Amino acid sequence: MKTADIRRTFLDFFVRNGHELVPSSSLVYPDPTLLFVPAGMVPFKPYFTGEEKPLWDRATSAQKCVRTLDIDEVGKTTRHGTFFQMLGNFSFGDYFKADAIRYAFELITTPQGAGGLGFDPDQLWVTVLGPGHHPDYPDGDVKARKLWRKVGIPDERIQGRGLADNFWQMGVPGPGGPSSEIYIDRGPAYGPDGGPIVDEDRFLEIWNLVFMSEELSAVRSKSDFDIAHPLPSKNIDTGMGLERTAYLLQGVDNMYEIDEIFPVIERAAQLAGKTYGADREDDVRLRVVGDHVRSSLMLLTDGVRPGNEARGYVLRRLLRRSVRAMRLLGVDTAVLPELLPVSKDLMAQSWPEVEANWDGTSTAAYAEEGAFARTLTAGTQIFTGAAARTRAAGGDTLSGESAFQLHDTYGFPVDLTLEMAAEQGLKVDTEAFASLMAEQRDRAKADARARKGLATSTEAYRQLRADGETRFTGFTELGEETRIRGLIRDGAVVPAATAGEVVEVVLEETPFYAEAGGQDSDSGTIRADGADLTVLDVQRPVPGLIVHKVRLEAGELHPGQRVTAQVDADNRRGACMAHTSTHIIHAALREALGPTAVQAGSYNRPGYLRFDFRSNQPLSKDLRDQIEGRSAEAIGDDLPVSATEMSLDEAKALGAMAMFGEKYGERVRMVELGGAWSRELCGGTHVADTSQIGLLTLTGESSVGSGVRRVEALVGRDAFDRLAAERSLVLGLADTLRVQPDQLADRVSRMVTQLREAEKEIAALRAERARAAIGDHLAGAKDLGGVAFVGVRADAAGNDLRTLAQEVRDRLGERPGVVALIGGPDDKPGIVVAVNGPARDRGLNAGELVRVGASELGGKGGGKPDLAQGGGTDGSRADQALGAVERAVSGG
Incomplete structure (x- = not known):
C-alpha cells in the first residue's frame, strides 16, 4: 500500500464517518513558541484550550510536521525523521472514548479492499494508563481497558503504563487526559516477546489516542501534575504516524525505505x-x-x-x-x-x-x-x-582559533565544525571560539569608526577618557557653555588646530547626541572667541567619551578654550520625530505579527526611518495598511512619551523590550509611549508626545537577509511632501487617461489585462511559427553514428521551447534521436535537450547532455534522462553550446 494511498484511506474513512476534512497547515505556523509545526494537533490547539470556538464537532487531517531535536539520530535508527506526516481524527465535545477506540480498531483491521488498512487483529497490542500512577486515577484508565476488550483485544495484549507514556498534557496548566497507544507486533525477528513494555522495536507504536477530559491546575513534569476538575466537554485528539504505518504495510525495515523516500x-x-x-x-x-x-x-x-x-x-x-x-x-x-x-x-x-x-x-x-x-x-x-x-x-580538543578561522574565513557554521570533530573523536574549545567572536564584534565597531573618519586606534580616546566621562546634557538642553578637553588629529592628541583643518574635539560636556541606537548624530556649531566650527559627526569611540568631528572654518583651537556648543534645533526635532516613530512601528508590528517580530536593527534621521525586524514572510498589502493605520492612531491619540532611569531588572519586570545583542549596564533608560503600549530600553532622543510627529507614511517593505524584513517610512514634513507628490502623480495620470482619480486603478488594470492578452497572442504566433519550422529542423538533422541529431537556435523560450523540443523528438520516429534547442534572449538563454527511447538505449541521457550545453552558456542544467533543461547568461555562445552537445552525442 503506497504512502499516498494510506493517507487517502485514513482521511476517507473519517470523512465517511462524519468528520470535516481540514487541510494541513503550513509548516511555518503563526505561533511564536514554535519554529515549525511539531504535531498534528497544533492547528487545533486553540479549540482544545478554549481560546477559540471549534468550527466543527469532528474533524480529520493529514498534517505536515517537522522535528529536529533528534537530527543527529537520523539514519541511525528505524524511525527518526525530520519531516513526517501525522494523520489524526478530532472530536470537540462530540464523541469520546468508546467511538475513538471503535473507529481506530475498525480502520486498522478492516481489509484494504473494504476501505481499511488491513492489519491482522492478532498483531495489535495497546497500552493504557495503568493503576497507581495518579490519585485521580487510582485504578488507571479502567474504561479504556474495557472498551479495548469489547472490540476484540484480549486482556493479555492490553498493557498498563505510567503517566509519562499514557497521560497527555501540554506541559502547562490546561487540558489533559489519559491516552491509549496502539502497537503492531512485527514478529520475533525484531526482538523479544512481551509487548511494548518489553521491546518497542518489535512492538512499534503507530497511533496514539488522547482522551482529553481533565483541566490541569499545575504541571511540574510529565508525571507530576495536579488535576483541578473535569473539562466541561470531553475531546478526542489522535495522531497516527503515516511513515511508520507505511513501512509496516510496505514490508520494509525502516521509514527510509518507504516509497516516498x-x-x-x-x-x-x-x-x-x-x-x-x-x-x-x-x-x-x-x-x-x-x-x-x-x-x-x-x-x-x-x-x-x-x-x-x-x-x-x-x-x-x-x-x-x-x-x-x-x-x-x-x-x-x-x-x-x-x-x-x-x-x-x-x-x-x-x-x-x-x-x-x-x-x-x-x-x-x-x-x-x-x-x-x-x-x-x-x-x-x-x-x-x-x-x-x-x-x-x-590533544583531543580542536582549538577555538581553528574553529573561528573556519567560521570567519571560510563560512563554516560552528555546528558543522562540532559535527566533523565528533566524527574524528575530537572536541572543540567552544569557550575560546565565543571569545574570538566577541573580539570580532569589537573590531567591527572599530571599522565602523574608521568609516566615519575616526581613528582606528583607541589610545588617544582612552587618554582623554582618563580625565572623566563626557556629560551629555542634550536630553534637556540644545546649547551648552563648556570647555575643550582635548583635540585629536590622525589618531593622536594634538596641542592646537588651525583654520581649514578637520579634527576631533572632546568637550567637558555636550548637548550633541552621538550616533547610537539607530539614531543619527546631531549637527550644529561650536563657537569660541575668534573660532567657528561646523559639527560634521558625533560618535562614542570608547564608552563614556563623546567625540565631535568638526571642520574649523576660522580661527584657532586649543585645549582649555571656552566654547559654546549649539545643536541645530530643526535637525534635532526631526530626529526625535523619526526615533519615536520607530518605537511606534515596532509596537504596531508586534500587535500585527506577534512577539516574534522583534527588532533586528534600525536607523533614523530627520524625516526618515528604517526598521528591521525578524520575519520569514513579506508583509502583505493588508498588513502594511494595518501597521500604517495603527501608527496613525498612535500619533493621533497624542500618547505621552516619557523616559525613566531604573535598574535593568526593574525594566525587565515591566516588560521593556531590549535590542538583541546589545549590552546594558545595571542602570538603564526605559522609554514609554502611552504607558505599557510601548516600553523599550533606549538612549535616544524623543518627542514629548506622539502628536508632535504629525504624519507617518510607509514607503517600502523588503528583505534585507534571511529571516529579516525591513520597513521604511517618512515622517513629518517629509511624509507630507511624499503624499503631495503621489497625489500630483495620481491627478496627472488621471488627466492623461481621462478618468476620475477613483477610477484610475480600474483603468490601469484594464490596460494591463489588454497588454497581457496582446503578449499571449504574440507568444502564440511565435509558437506557431516555431512549430512551422519543425520540418526544416528535421530536414537538417545530422546522422551521428546512427543517431539523428537536431541542434538549432529556435525562435521560442520557456515552456514553448520545451514543448517544441518534445514535438521534434516525437517526429523523429523510431530511429535513435537527440534534440537540442536553445532559445530566449542573449542575456538569459534557455536550453532544452530531448532524447527518445532508442537513443536512451544507446546510453544517451538528456540530463547529462543539457549540463554540457548549459555550461557553454555560462549556466547549469539538469533533468530526467528523456527531457532536461537549463539556462545560462551568454546566448552569444549558442553555436558553441550546440557544438558541445553534438560532440557529446558523437562520443556517446
Missing part, C-alpha cells in the same frame, strides 16, 4: 556508485540524504529560505548535511539537481503545492548548494589539517 536513496546510491545495504556507514549517509532532501523540499515549499537564524538555519543545516553526506560518499559534483526533483515527483502526489512552488524551491536549494560547495572545498582542507595537528600533538 527510498527512490531518493536509490538515486543517491547511483550517483555515488554504492549499493544500499552493502555497508552500514554508507547506508546511514544515504538515509540522511533521503530524509533531509525530503524535509528540505517541504520546508522550501512552505516558504522557508536558508539563513543563519531560526527556521532558515534549520533548513540550511538540512541542505548542507545532505550535500556533505554525498561528499562523504564520494560525490563532489552538485547533487540537489539530481535528488530534489525525485523527491518533488514523489511528494507532489499528496501535496500539490510542491509542484506549484517548484521554481522558487529549486532555485533556493541549488543556490545554497553552490554556496556550500565553495565553503566545503576550502574549509574541509583547513579542518583536516587542524584536526591532524591536534592529534599529532596528543
Whole structure:
C-alpha cells in the first residue's frame, strides 16, 4: 500500500464517518513558541484550550510536521525523521472514548479492499494508563481497558503504563487526559516477546489516542501534575504516524525505505556508485540524504529560505548535511539537481503545492548548494589539517582559533565544525571560539569608526577618557557653555588646530547626541572667541567619551578654550520625530505579527526611518495598511512619551523590550509611549508626545537577509511632501487617461489585462511559427553514428521551447534521436535537450547532455534522462553550446 494511498484511506474513512476534512497547515505556523509545526494537533490547539470556538464537532487531517531535536539520530535508527506526516481524527465535545477506540480498531483491521488498512487483529497490542500512577486515577484508565476488550483485544495484549507514556498534557496548566497507544507486533525477528513494555522495536507504536477530559491546575513534569476538575466537554485528539504505518504495510525495515523516500536513496546510491545495504556507514549517509532532501523540499515549499537564524538555519543545516553526506560518499559534483526533483515527483502526489512552488524551491536549494560547495572545498582542507595537528600533538580538543578561522574565513557554521570533530573523536574549545567572536564584534565597531573618519586606534580616546566621562546634557538642553578637553588629529592628541583643518574635539560636556541606537548624530556649531566650527559627526569611540568631528572654518583651537556648543534645533526635532516613530512601528508590528517580530536593527534621521525586524514572510498589502493605520492612531491619540532611569531588572519586570545583542549596564533608560503600549530600553532622543510627529507614511517593505524584513517610512514634513507628490502623480495620470482619480486603478488594470492578452497572442504566433519550422529542423538533422541529431537556435523560450523540443523528438520516429534547442534572449538563454527511447538505449541521457550545453552558456542544467533543461547568461555562445552537445552525442 503506497504512502499516498494510506493517507487517502485514513482521511476517507473519517470523512465517511462524519468528520470535516481540514487541510494541513503550513509548516511555518503563526505561533511564536514554535519554529515549525511539531504535531498534528497544533492547528487545533486553540479549540482544545478554549481560546477559540471549534468550527466543527469532528474533524480529520493529514498534517505536515517537522522535528529536529533528534537530527543527529537520523539514519541511525528505524524511525527518526525530520519531516513526517501525522494523520489524526478530532472530536470537540462530540464523541469520546468508546467511538475513538471503535473507529481506530475498525480502520486498522478492516481489509484494504473494504476501505481499511488491513492489519491482522492478532498483531495489535495497546497500552493504557495503568493503576497507581495518579490519585485521580487510582485504578488507571479502567474504561479504556474495557472498551479495548469489547472490540476484540484480549486482556493479555492490553498493557498498563505510567503517566509519562499514557497521560497527555501540554506541559502547562490546561487540558489533559489519559491516552491509549496502539502497537503492531512485527514478529520475533525484531526482538523479544512481551509487548511494548518489553521491546518497542518489535512492538512499534503507530497511533496514539488522547482522551482529553481533565483541566490541569499545575504541571511540574510529565508525571507530576495536579488535576483541578473535569473539562466541561470531553475531546478526542489522535495522531497516527503515516511513515511508520507505511513501512509496516510496505514490508520494509525502516521509514527510509518507504516509497516516498527510498527512490531518493536509490538515486543517491547511483550517483555515488554504492549499493544500499552493502555497508552500514554508507547506508546511514544515504538515509540522511533521503530524509533531509525530503524535509528540505517541504520546508522550501512552505516558504522557508536558508539563513543563519531560526527556521532558515534549520533548513540550511538540512541542505548542507545532505550535500556533505554525498561528499562523504564520494560525490563532489552538485547533487540537489539530481535528488530534489525525485523527491518533488514523489511528494507532489499528496501535496500539490510542491509542484506549484517548484521554481522558487529549486532555485533556493541549488543556490545554497553552490554556496556550500565553495565553503566545503576550502574549509574541509583547513579542518583536516587542524584536526591532524591536534592529534599529532596528543590533544583531543580542536582549538577555538581553528574553529573561528573556519567560521570567519571560510563560512563554516560552528555546528558543522562540532559535527566533523565528533566524527574524528575530537572536541572543540567552544569557550575560546565565543571569545574570538566577541573580539570580532569589537573590531567591527572599530571599522565602523574608521568609516566615519575616526581613528582606528583607541589610545588617544582612552587618554582623554582618563580625565572623566563626557556629560551629555542634550536630553534637556540644545546649547551648552563648556570647555575643550582635548583635540585629536590622525589618531593622536594634538596641542592646537588651525583654520581649514578637520579634527576631533572632546568637550567637558555636550548637548550633541552621538550616533547610537539607530539614531543619527546631531549637527550644529561650536563657537569660541575668534573660532567657528561646523559639527560634521558625533560618535562614542570608547564608552563614556563623546567625540565631535568638526571642520574649523576660522580661527584657532586649543585645549582649555571656552566654547559654546549649539545643536541645530530643526535637525534635532526631526530626529526625535523619526526615533519615536520607530518605537511606534515596532509596537504596531508586534500587535500585527506577534512577539516574534522583534527588532533586528534600525536607523533614523530627520524625516526618515528604517526598521528591521525578524520575519520569514513579506508583509502583505493588508498588513502594511494595518501597521500604517495603527501608527496613525498612535500619533493621533497624542500618547505621552516619557523616559525613566531604573535598574535593568526593574525594566525587565515591566516588560521593556531590549535590542538583541546589545549590552546594558545595571542602570538603564526605559522609554514609554502611552504607558505599557510601548516600553523599550533606549538612549535616544524623543518627542514629548506622539502628536508632535504629525504624519507617518510607509514607503517600502523588503528583505534585507534571511529571516529579516525591513520597513521604511517618512515622517513629518517629509511624509507630507511624499503624499503631495503621489497625489500630483495620481491627478496627472488621471488627466492623461481621462478618468476620475477613483477610477484610475480600474483603468490601469484594464490596460494591463489588454497588454497581457496582446503578449499571449504574440507568444502564440511565435509558437506557431516555431512549430512551422519543425520540418526544416528535421530536414537538417545530422546522422551521428546512427543517431539523428537536431541542434538549432529556435525562435521560442520557456515552456514553448520545451514543448517544441518534445514535438521534434516525437517526429523523429523510431530511429535513435537527440534534440537540442536553445532559445530566449542573449542575456538569459534557455536550453532544452530531448532524447527518445532508442537513443536512451544507446546510453544517451538528456540530463547529462543539457549540463554540457548549459555550461557553454555560462549556466547549469539538469533533468530526467528523456527531457532536461537549463539556462545560462551568454546566448552569444549558442553555436558553441550546440557544438558541445553534438560532440557529446558523437562520443556517446
